[in-house]
Amino acid sequence: MTDTVALEKRRITYDDGTVRAFVFASVAWGLIGLLVGLLAALQLSFWQLNFDTPWLTFSRIRPLHTNAVIFALVGNMMFAGVYHSSQRLLKSRMASDLLSKIHLWSWQLVILGAAITLPLGITQSKEYAELEWFLDLLVVVSWVAFAVNFFWTLKIRNERNLYVAIWFYIATILTIAVLYIVNNLALPVTGTKSYGIFAGAQDALTQWWYGHNAVAFFLTTPILGIMYYYLPKAADRPVYSYRLSIIHFWALVFIYIWAGPHHLLYTALPDWAQSLGMLFSLMLWAPSWGGMLNGLLTLRGAWHKVRTDPVLKFFVAGVTFYGMSTFEGPLLSIKSVSALGHYTDWIIGHVHGGALGWNGFMAAGMFYWLVPRLFGTKLHSTGAADFHFWIGTFGILMYVVAMWVGGVTQGLMWRELNPDGSLVYPQWVEIIAQVKLMYMARTIGGGMYVLGWVLMIWNLWKTVASGKAVDGEAEVTVYKPAAGGPSTARLVFGAPTIMTVLGLGACYMMADSGNVVLAIVGVVVLLVIVAASGFMLAAAAKNRFQWHDVTESRPLAFTLLVVLAVVAGGVVELLPGIVMNREVPVAASGKLAVMPYTPLQLEGRDVYVSEGCYVCHSQMIRPFYEEYARYGAPSDIHESAWDHPFQWGSKRTGPDLARIGSYLETGQPKYNELWHYKHMTDPRSVSADSNMPGYPWLETTKVDLDDTPGKLQAMQALGVPYTDEQIGSALDDYRKEADGVLAKLREQAGPDDLAWDSELVALIAYLQRLGNNELVTRTAAAGGK
Amino acid sequence: MFKSLFEGNALLDLPVVTLLGFFAAFCGIVAWAFLRRRAADFDSVSQLPLADDDVAILPRSTERRASQD
Numbered sequence: 001m002t003d004t005v006a007l008e009k010r011r012i013t014y015d016d017g018t019v020r021a022f023v024f025a026s027v028a029w030g031l032i033g034l035l036v037g038l039l040a041a042l043q044l045s046f047w048q049l050n051f052d053t054p055w056l057t058f059s060r061i062r063p064l065h066t067n068a069v070i071f072a073l074v075g076n077m078m079f080a081g082v083y084h085s086s087q088r089l090l091k092s093r094m095a096s097d098l099l100s101k102i103h104l105w106s107w108q109l110v111i112l113g114a115a116i117t118l119p120l121g122i123t124q125s126k127e128y129a130e131l132e133w134f135l136d137l138l139v140v141v142s143w144v145a146f147a148v149n150f151f152w153t154l155k156i157r158n159e160r161n162l163y164v165a166i167w168f169y170i171a172t173i174l175t176i177a178v179l180y181i182v183n184n185l186a187l188p189v190t191g192t193k194s195y196g197i198f199a200g201a202q203d204a205l206t207q208w209w210y211g212h213n214a215v216a217f218f219l220t221t222p223i224l225g226i227m228y229y230y231l232p233k234a235a236d237r238p239v240y241s242y243r244l245s246i247i248h249f250w251a252l253v254f255i256y257i258w259a260g261p262h263h264l265l266y267t268a269l270p271d272w273a274q275s276l277g278m279l280f281s282l283m284l285w286a287p288s289w290g291g292m293l294n295g296l297l298t299l300r301g302a303w304h305k306v307r308t309d310p311v312l313k314f315f316v317a318g319v320t321f322y323g324m325s326t327f328e329g330p331l332l333s334i335k336s337v338s339a340l341g342h343y344t345d346w347i348i349g350h351v352h353g354g355a356l357g358w359n360g361f362m363a364a365g366m367f368y369w370l371v372p373r374l375f376g377t378k379l380h381s382t383g384a385a386d387f388h389f390w391i392g393t394f395g396i397l398m399y400v401v402a403m404w405v406g407g408v409t410q411g412l413m414w415r416e417l418n419p420d421g422s423l424v425y426p427q428w429v430e431i432i433a434q435v436k437l438m439y440m441a442r443t444i445g446g447g448m449y450v451l452g453w454v455l456m457i458w459n460l461w462k463t464v465a466s467g468k469a470v471d472g473e474a475e476v477t478v479y480k481p482a483a484g485g486p487s488t489a490r491l492v493f494g495a496p497t498i499m500t501v502l503g504l505g506a507c508y509m510m511a512d513s514g515n516v517v518l519a520i521v522g523v524v525v526l527l528v529i530v531a532a533s534g535f536m537l538a539a540a541a542k543n544r545f546q547w548h549d550v551t552e553s554r555p556l557a558f559t560l561l562v563v564l565a566v567v568a569g570g571v572v573e574l575l576p577g578i579v580m581n582r583e584v585p586v587a588a589s590g591k592l593a594v595m596p597y598t599p600l601q602l603e604g605r606d607v608y609v610s611e612g613c614y615v616c617h618s619q620m621i622r623p624f625y626e627e628y629a630r631y632g633a634p635s636d637i638h639e640s641a642w643d644h645p646f647q648w649g650s651k652r653t654g655p656d657l658a659r660i661g662s663y664l665e666t667g668q669p670k671y672n673e674l675w676h677y678k679h680m681t682d683p684r685s686v687s688a689d690s691n692m693p694g695y696p697w698l699e700t701t702k703v704d705l706d707d708t709p710g711k712l713q714a715m716q717a718l719g720v721p722y723t724d725e726q727i728g729s730a731l732d733d734y735r736k737e738a739d740g741v742l743a744k745l746r747e748q749a750g751p752d753d754l755a756w757d758s759e760l761v762a763l764i765a766y767l768q769r770l771g772n773n774e775l776v777t778r779t780a781a782a783g784g785k
Numbered sequence: 786m787f788k789s790l791f792e793g794n795a796l797l798d799l800p801v802v803t804l805l806g807f808f809a810a811f812c813g814i815v816a817w818a819f820l821r822r823r824a825a826d827f828d829s830v831s832q833l834p835l836a837d838d839d840v841a842i843l844p845r846s847t848e849r850r851a852s853q854d
Contacts, residue, residue, distance in 0.1 A: 085834075161829075161830050161833065163830060164830075228834075229834050232831075233835065236835070237835075238831040238832055238835060241827075242827035242830055242831040246814070247815055250811055250815075251811060254810065254811045255811075503809060503810075565810075568803065568807075569803070569807060
């Protein structure tokens with residue numbers, strides 16, 4: 001521990017007003033997020049509940065549900081926990097009341113913005129990163145206010161040591177900042193529309209590097225920090241093993257950042273990236289379960305309290321769900337398991353086990369513990385809290401089991417083949433019909449969970465009404481560091497860091513097998529490093545200042561090392577894909593095998609993005625025979641080379657669309673223009689049992705053609721090979737192609753009053769384009785898995 | 786520079802080598818935590834959440850940070 005000198009004793013008052021506001025925001029926004037989720041679940045069983053209304057349609061409100069639960073329910077809960085526990089662990093009021101207020105209100109503004117824009121179809125259509133550029137900027141402002149306030153508080157703290165919960169908060173703040181900014185780098189085209197700077201496979205890798213680590217560093221690490229603080233308090237005993245918590249922390253920092261590609265197994269992503277994702281996901285098993293056991297064993301000797309204390313009930317169940325989710329996640333990352341489970345409702349069950357069980361129950365436990373203390377009173381009804389726990393638990397189990405059964409059913413039916421190699425279930429609606437019961441069971445389970453949340457709101461409301469808002473006060477000892485400690489620079493660039501960097505260099509020399517001399521030098525350097533590390537470890541015991549001891553009480557040094565681990569891991573994983581040329585082969589015709597979208601197709605794609613079609617449809621055919629039989633040749637990495645953003649998707653409530661415009665080996669569209677027209681305006685008119693919502697407004701909504709040339713220009717700036725001539729003639733080309741679509745519709749006895757500049761015409765053109773490339777496909781390779 | 790670096794090597798080299806390096810660094814931390822750190826240090830830090838109970842709670846309207854300033 002760092003040596004310090006005591007100066008004086010002081011009384012401080014904590015800023016608990018901000019904590020109360022975040023608790024209120026989490027509870028209130030959480031209810032909205034859960035209710036929207038319930039509506040979305042009902043819509044899958046009863047398509048009529050889409051009401052043919054754009055802002056109530058499943059594909060628009062499902063992202064609202066996920067964003068509300070992640071950023072509003074969990075986000076506000078996390079901030080409440082961080083503000084409350086950090087002040088007490090650091091023995092200091094938050095450094096700036098102004099920054100606390102800016103953070104609080106700007107975050108609520110972000111959520112309000114999401115609640116308005118997502119139902120309006122203003123979205124980037126990247127999972128958990130749907131918010132458009134202007135809201136992304138607001139997120140950055142809010143996060144910076146939070147970060148500055150937090151690190152400033154670290155600087156003025158009156159506690160020498162940084163408890164492990166603070167480590168988790170530091171990792172959260174830094175990593176989310178890096179992830180969010182990189183994944184949302186975009187070129188604004190209009191006030192409400194942007195194109196991300198990455199495309200296709202690069203975008204997929206970046207998105208799931210972000211998506212997975214948003215789960216890791218937004219939904220996991222801060223809640224672990226909260227667990228390490230509130231669980232010992234509720235149990236009135238210290239964490240079972242502080243040693244284990246240190247290992248838990250560093251394991252997550254070193255390993256989590258690499259696991260993102262497990263979301264892209266069997267896609268067109270390079271194999272090495274997929275294998276890396278799988279390997280690191282499996283490695284996460286150990287630290288995650290170490291963390292879970294550390295939490296549960298904290299209750300040693302206090303298990304009798306769980307019987308009577310609803311707070312402990314929620315914490316125990318929450319930590320257990322953490323263990324379940326972190327077992328299931330690596331399991332689903334095994335390639336053969338992923339082959340069955342990916343794109344199915346199994347994944348939906350998995351994420352809800354984590355979100356409702358881990359995040360939701362930890363939130364409820366924290367609220368039941370915190371609110372009485374923030375209002376100087378007792379919880380209104382322990383019985384009601386107990387009932388909340390049981391109804392919530394049954395709700396989650398019902399939800400998760402229904403999705404497991406439904407998901408495995410889907411996966412098995414998709415791959416079921418007749419002896420002649422044809423599909424047993426070629427009609428998608430047959431498969432949907434099989435899981436309808438599970439969709440109902442899921443809705444009932446989710447409904448029970450929402451009921452529990454409503455009960456909690458009532459209970460907390462009665463608790464608040466019986467007390468009065470109070471701010472905690474504490475007497476603290478003010479310290480100053482003793483002279484003689486090592487500088488921050490000496491810690492950051494200390495022997496362990498240098499050894500690690502040198503070791504990486506030595507390994508890299510060895511890996512470059514083309515050069516024998518370099519490989520030998522690498523081996524020698526490695527041996528020297530190993531020997532030196534052993535000597536240093538032995539000598540460290542005699543030193544006054546041990547490197548890690550000092551580092552963990554120096555926020556700046558600690559923060560820089562966490563940044564180093566996270567950024568290096570992320571950059572090394574992403575860089576190879578980003579710096580390589582986006583090369584699209586030239587076809588026999590002399591043209592690019594994958595041509596950029598025409599102006600009409602590009603506008604159609606923007607409609608596809610805006611309506612959130614990725615929520616139910618993938619555009620990524622995996623290299624399995626059954627997928628070939630259903631959709632056509634496996635997707636090729638080049639086919640999405642011009643896709644800003646990529647639309648590979650992660651769920652198939654409806655079938656894959658990657659080759660909807662060029663079916664199997666016919667080269668012809670699977671459906672004609674009239675079929676698409678009918679399917680979009682009234683899906684039941686072409687598929688009686690479909691549960692897809694109708695999109696009749698696309699027929700009357702016009703494309704804003706003033707923006708079209710600018711969109712092509714933006715794409716050109718991002719590397720899509722449009723010529724200036726193409727940009728110049730964009731509107732003429734658009735009209736010509738749209739007239740062609742209308743002519744086909746008339747030939748097929750379709751409507752003759754559809755406007756050429758309607759969104760529906762553009763969308764049909766885009767759908768008919770999908771899969772229409774001259775690329776040499778992997779048809780021959782489609783026979784095996 | 787980066788392009789030539791990656792074009793000259795298999796794409797897998799850099800990520801795999803780095804992850805092995807990270808794993809080694811992590812193992813070093815594990816070794817440190819179990820071998821070198823005194824149990825007494827851990828005990829004192831692990832008590833922090835239990836040692837922070839507020840000595841008093843004040844009505845919201847009373848002085849805020851005057852005492853700290």
